[in-house]
Amino acid sequence: MNFDLSDEQNVVSDLAKQIFEGHAPVERVKHVERAGDGFDRELWHELANANLLGLCLPEDVGGSGFGLVELCMLLEQQGRRVAPVPVWATLALGALPIAEFGTPAQRTEWLPGVCAGNVVLSAALNERGADDALRPTVTALRSEHGWHLQGVKPTVPSAQFAARVLVPARQDDGRIGVFLVNPADAGVQVQPVKATNHQPHAHLVIDTVVSADDRLGGESGDGEEQLHFMLERALVGLCALQLGVCSAAIEQTAAYTSGRAQFGKPLSTFQAVGHQAADAFILTEPMRVTMLQAAWRLVHGLPSRQEVLIAKYWASEAGQKVVHLCQHLHGGMGSDIDYPIHRYFLWGVQNETTLGAGSTQLARLGELIAREGR
């Protein structure tokens, strides 16, 4: 047993840190937010040039052959800078499932482009209302030209930039299939929506026919297994982003409260302030260890359902407490959007809620424990 990161993992983390710190300073993030479409393509290409977009993809498609743990290091560093690039959507939601389950044709069509920074991918996991991504409501009817998909998928990240969106659907034979949908198809309406963290998202209204070749893994692909795989990676990826968001927010809060004086001494020397900062710290450490545990078990093919739910519970529950504390300790500066801390609050809330907040994860975990008695 060894809880240290390997030398290679540290190199990945340092490289990612260097690129995000160099290319996503506050001014740049602010600029993309105000002037652009919410996608920093310059930064995206820097990540591709450093081989970070192919980090977790196999070598035969141009990647570096690392896995989910290393992707989490990358996402943590992105979270630290709240950088506007679709890493989570492209790699965790799109590329990992294609690499794992895709047919040879699907892998060679999309993954080299991901590594090179030319292809953005995403997946439509959210469902309206009940929040159960494992029970998709989009329907797929077999037709002579392939599959006729019909339904609505809310809040798909980066759908407006994606070459393909992985859409899980309920087939007419009762099975689940995951389909590679082109958002530019005439039968797909992309309705851009505003999201809490100001990152690009869109609702998809789908009424289109996709070719049988665009079913993930082809005819024999097991959609049920694919969907579990996708959801688990999606959740752990969010946990890594949230860890970066929270740890950077705490560091900024420590610096801010140590620099600002009231009653003749730094704010942070008041226990009422220092202890809230310490509380934020001890809420963040569980996020780190539960995320690493879940990612590590997934990579090693060990049973991970509980571990993933535990990690997302902490990322949601502790994450929202941390960003609230940091926001509060910044006083009025927290609500000034010229000052950077508010972005951490907004990203924190977004990560908390996406694919189920803390109580949703707990309800699922409670059900598993009651069933498995573990």
Add this chain to the structure above:
Amino acid sequence: MDIGDSPEEAAFRAEARAWLEANAQRRDPAKRHKQASTDVEQDVHARACQEWQRVLYDGGWAGLTWPKRFGGRGGTPWQAAIFAEEQNKFDVAVGAFAVAHGMVAPTLMMHGTDDQRGHLDAMLRGDDIWCQLFSEPEAGSDLANIGTRAVLDGDEWVINGQKVWTSGAQHSVYAILLARTDPDAPKHAGITYFILDMRSPGIEVRPLRQITGVAHFNEVFLTDVRIPVANVVGDVNGGWKIAHTTLSNERALIGGGNTAWSMQELIAMARHFGRTNDPIVRQGIAKAHSRAAVLQYMGYRMRTSISRGEMPGVVASTMKLFYARHWAATTALALSIQGADGVLWGDSALDDGLWQQTFCGQYAVRLGGGTDEIQGNVIGERALGLPREPALDRDLPWRETRGSGR
């Protein structure tokens, strides 16, 4: 990073398990065992701890991480963790040596003279139980304010004062003691760290009966107690630094320890009351389960850093604070699961009132070894780099600070 057992670790686990099977009885994971409450039960427990420690020693399993030159096995922190996990499945008495092995031994290994390290073997063998004479009525969170005096008389120090919250003093043959040797120095600079033979004349131990019904803690009165100069650990007036080693290890010990219940016991209890289908109860159990997982992983991280030779400073404080909150929240949940039975006490309650006792025992965990707030200060200053809270008495001679209303 590798969170599973390596082949060597798996082999070690198998070896440990086989030895335990041959030397102890397995315990029922869903059944809670009665905690020693009365004085007689506590004496029995202390003796049982000594006997089991001797079995470990004779079997070559004592002092797993201690260097071989101190009589240990020279193993890794991981092996100690694996052994503790396995041992926890067996019905054996542990706990009486927490102070000796967890706090005194690391301090003596780091700061003791060769003669002082001679104590290590007897504590490893299970002969000597130790206690810690640090806290005083006027020196709790402000531990550096201790007023127990030590005055040099020839080649002996003469000690007068009172200590409090001393775990296991009634069973101890040795103690570590902080006393003031220079009242004219600032409070942190006039303290000396001693080894005290608890059989010396002038020591009176009075048990403190706690809300839990157990007398785990004691008051210890010291009247003209004499300590040879050879029993000073480190330098005269240099005791504060050495106390830090002890305190840091104490936090690691508490935060890295087992709770007084297991998750299996909690779930079995919820089943017993037919509450496992109640969504609120299930969320509560799921939260407790996830906190227990966090503590397990944090323990892995702490052991990884200890195995690099680092002091368990910030991690120990983090775990200790987290552990205390876990204890408070989970025991409150346990009583709420019991519904109307939650208000019962002692043998009227389920499992002889162990859940109620554990609930009331949360304050020992939250206050002992540095309060929740002290851990918050450590984390603020050492993990986050916040400035120290201003202390008006830090540079004044200790004697002068005594006049101002203390």
